[in-house]
Amino acid sequence: MIECKNLTKIYKTGNTETRALWDVSFKIKEGEFVAIIGPSGSGKSTLMHMLGALDTPTSGEYFLDGNDVSNFSDDELAVIRKKKIGFVFQAFNLLPRASVLRNIYLPLVYEEIPREKRYEMADKALKNAGLDKEHYNHLSNQLSGGQMQRVAIARALVNNPALILADEPTGNLDSKTGEVILDTFKKLNKEGRTIILITHEKYIAEHADRVITIKDGEIENDSRKSNQKKIKNIKE
Amino acid sequence: MLISDIFEETFFAVLSNKVRSGLTALGIIIGIASVVTMISIGQGTAYDISTKIESLGSNLLTVSPGATKVIGMNAKSATGSADTLVIGDADAIEEKIQGIISVAPEVSSRQQVIIKGSNTNTNIYGVTETYPQVKNVEIELGTFITENNIRRTSKVAVLGPETRDNLFGIGVNPVGEIIRIGSLDFVVIGVTIAKGGSGFGSSDDLIYIPINTAQHYLTGSDSVNNINIQVEDEEKMTLVEEEITTLLLARHGISNIDDIDFNIMNQADILDTVSEIAGTMTLLLGAIAGISLLVGGIGIMNMMLTTVTERTREIGLRKALGAQNKDIILQFLSESVVLTFVGGVLGILLGWAASSFVMKISDTTTIITTWSIILSFGVSAFIGIVFGYYPARRAASFNPITALRYE
Ligand SMILES: Nc1ncnc2c1ncn2[C@@H]1O[C@H](COP(=O)(O)OP(=O)(O)OP(=O)(O)O)[C@@H](O)[C@H]1O
Numbered sequence: 001m002i003e004c005k006n007l008t009k010i011y012k013t014g015n016t017e018t019r020a021l022w023d024v025s026f027k028i029k030e031g032e033f034v035a036i037i038g039p040s041g042s043g044k045s046t047l048m049h050m051l052g053a054l055d056t057p058t059s060g061e062y063f064l065d066g067n068d069v070s071n072f073s074d075d076e077l078a079v080i081r082k083k084k085i086g087f088v089f090q091a092f093n094l095l096p097r098a099s100v101l102r103n104i105y106l107p108l109v110y111e112e113i114p115r116e117k118r119y120e121m122a123d124k125a126l127k128n129a130g131l132d133k134e135h136y137n138h139l140s141n142q143l144s145g146g147q148m149q150r151v152a153i154a155r156a157l158v159n160n161p162a163l164i165l166a167d168e169p170t171g172n173l174d175s176k177t178g179e180v181i182l183d184t185f186k187k188l189n190k191e192g193r194t195i196i197l198i199t200h201e202k203y204i205a206e207h208a209d210r211v212i213t214i215k216d217g218e219i220e221n222d223s224r225k226s227n228q229k230k231i232k233n234i235k236e
Numbered sequence: 237m238l239i240s241d242i243f244e245e246t247f248f249a250v251l252s253n254k255v256r257s258g259l260t261a262l263g264i265i266i267g268i269a270s271v272v273t274m275i276s277i278g279q280g281t282a283y284d285i286s287t288k289i290e291s292l293g294s295n296l297l298t299v300s301p302g303a304t305k306v307i308g309m310n311a312k313s314a315t316g317s318a319d320t321l322v323i324g325d326a327d328a329i330e331e332k333i334q335g336i337i338s339v340a341p342e343v344s345s346r347q348q349v350i351i352k353g354s355n356t357n358t359n360i361y362g363v364t365e366t367y368p369q370v371k372n373v374e375i376e377l378g379t380f381i382t383e384n385n386i387r388r389t390s391k392v393a394v395l396g397p398e399t400r401d402n403l404f405g406i407g408v409n410p411v412g413e414i415i416r417i418g419s420l421d422f423v424v425i426g427v428t429i430a431k432g433g434s435g436f437g438s439s440d441d442l443i444y445i446p447i448n449t450a451q452h453y454l455t456g457s458d459s460v461n462n463i464n465i466q467v468e469d470e471e472k473m474t475l476v477e478e479e480i481t482t483l484l485l486a487r488h489g490i491s492n493i494d495d496i497d498f499n500i501m502n503q504a505d506i507l508d509t510v511s512e513i514a515g516t517m518t519l520l521l522g523a524i525a526g527i528s529l530l531v532g533g534i535g536i537m538n539m540m541l542t543t544v545t546e547r548t549r550e551i552g553l554r555k556a557l558g559a560q561n562k563d564i565i566l567q568f569l570s571e572s573v574v575l576t577f578v579g580g581v582l583g584i585l586l587g588w589a590a591s592s593f594v595m596k597i598s599d600t601t602t603i604i605t606t607w608s609i610i611l612s613f614g615v616s617a618f619i620g621i622v623f624g625y626y627p628a629r630r631a632a633s634f635n636p637i638t639a640l641r642y643e
Pocket residue numbers: 011012013018019020038039040041042043044045046047200
């Protein structure tokens with residue numbers, strides 16, 4: 001489903017160039033649960049933006065379902081995002097002063113889903129994310145952090161995307177709530193969705209079937225679950 | 237984006253900042269209201285002037301002595317100062333020209349008028365019995381000057397209502413009273429109906445006497461100041477004007493048109509000129525008011541730019557979730573259009589109220605026409621689009637990642 005060939009992203013600020021990503025190549029098959037791990041500033045978020053069609057690479061190719069997304073226009077990328085991808089942002093990024101339901105509708109608005117169908121879809125997504133019905137009409141800024149995270153996950157699920165990208169989804173949560181959220185992702189993965197989870201904590205990465213480690217914009221390691229022990233050993 | 241979604245977004249956005257939306261709309265309200273009011277005053281004034289001109293008689297040609305043509309550096313004698321026009325000219329026009337209803341020559345002079353103790357200065361008009369028909373004069377009391385009065389050179393007078401009020405008191409019936417004009421006594425035989433208007437050219441402060449009485453006792457010559465001609469219908473006015481010119485040139489023995497010693501005023505031409513001036517005035521008033529509308533539009537743009545900056549993260553989020561550029565443009569454009577639209581409607585209502593108020597407290601007529609409403613509506617929608625487009629375009633141009641990171 002995903003294929004990166006020599007992906008490179010260079011940020012230019014004045015005269016200095018930052019190599020956020022350097023010559024990154026890998027493939028992710030449909031239905032995989034992949035964790036991307038690496039220290040701060042290693043280029044994880046940059047990679048997620050590339051994979052999520054939020055940004056285009058400086059050079060290299062990115063194929064999503066066989067389409068070369070790297071030279072798509074802004075609007076073409078927007079269409080890819082709304083049809084195929086669900087994002088869970090690190091900072092929740094909910095619409096302030098809007099109800100939970102309106103937040104979850106948002107991707108459906110741009111897909112021009114008829115209003116009657118939206119409630120049904122939102123309800124299903126919220127159930128999947130594990131949010132109680134009593135919160136549906138609360139304003140997003142009246143929710144607790146954990147509830148906000150569930151709303152953010154529900155919003156990523158609502159348009160039934162094939163690919164879910166989550167950037168530090170448990171970053172702001174206590175470990176118990178974090179586990180619950182991770183279980184939700186596992187459940188979604190079992191339903192057949194491809195999941196890419198970004199984190200800098202190893203114990204979270206362990207939940208995934210495959211872990212890609214990046215450092216200074218390059219892939220350092222790419223391992224399946226069977227040899228995860230090996231990674232641990234290398235790290236320690 | 238569905239239309240209903242655009243409305244929902246706009247509704248939430250406008251209501252989430254009521255004070256700011258209200259103040260921005262107020263700019264448009266004031267702008268539109270002043271355009272509507274100013275145009276209504278301009279239109280009303282134009283209407284006032286043209287009804288006034290029409291009340292002086294319809295399809296009127298007025299021949300006066302003197303020429304207005306300028307030859308070389310020397311203007312020829314000014315209108316009305318020469319005595320080249322005589323009563324015979326009027327008779328000739330009546331006899332020889334086809335397509336006219338009536339001819340009414342007039343002689344005017346300013347004289348002192350005295351009744352027991354009180355005296356005043358006013359215009360004395362020597363006229364014929366055809367005068368009321370040609371110049372739309374109606375009688376309130378008594379009778380107007382008759383053919384008989386003229387034949388006998390009678391010393392009778394018909395008073396304008398204002399003159400009557402000045403000499404005898406408001407509403408008094410002066411018929412049968414004696415007044416002294418210059419050094420002669422006249423019997424009052426009637427009073428005309430007020431036409432309104434004041435100052436120069438007032439048709440209410442004057443005295444009518446038979447034309448030959450005026451020539452014989454007051455001016456002492458047979459020249460006339462004007463010959464008024466009522467033409468059968470508007471289309472014939474130019475033709476009749478040409479025929480009268482030819483006739484009078486022949487009668488005055490003038491072969492070179494440059495030496496012409498009279499001039500003819502065509503009422504239709506005056507109306508045209510006046511409505512042109514009134515149109516220019518309306519345009520000017522509208523343009524001045526338009527400046528406040530422009531300021532209102534800049535207010536919209538300012539507010540939208542602030543909104544766009546404040547909502548940068550929201551815009552980034554929307555784009556990340558799949559909003560295309562057109563969705564973002566539509567959302568912000570509809571916000572500014574809704575504000576100007578609401579402002580436009582309220583502005584028209586306010587302008588309406590203001591022009592009714594102006595009409596109530598002053599003599600000025602105000603007229604609100606459909607076109608001025610359509611115009612201001614169109615202008616406000618146009619302003620919403622023009623001044624909202626740049627901020628909306630700016631919002632759409634944000635890169636989703638940069639926008640999401642904006643603090
Ligand atoms: N918009 C940008 N302009 C310039 N440099 C940038 C920009 N975004 C990222 N970078 C640089 O690219 C590098 C990778 O950044 P990135 O955000 O991908 O790191 P990360 O792995 O997500 O780190 P963290 O775990 O702290 O979120 C960093 O050195 C960063 O300074």
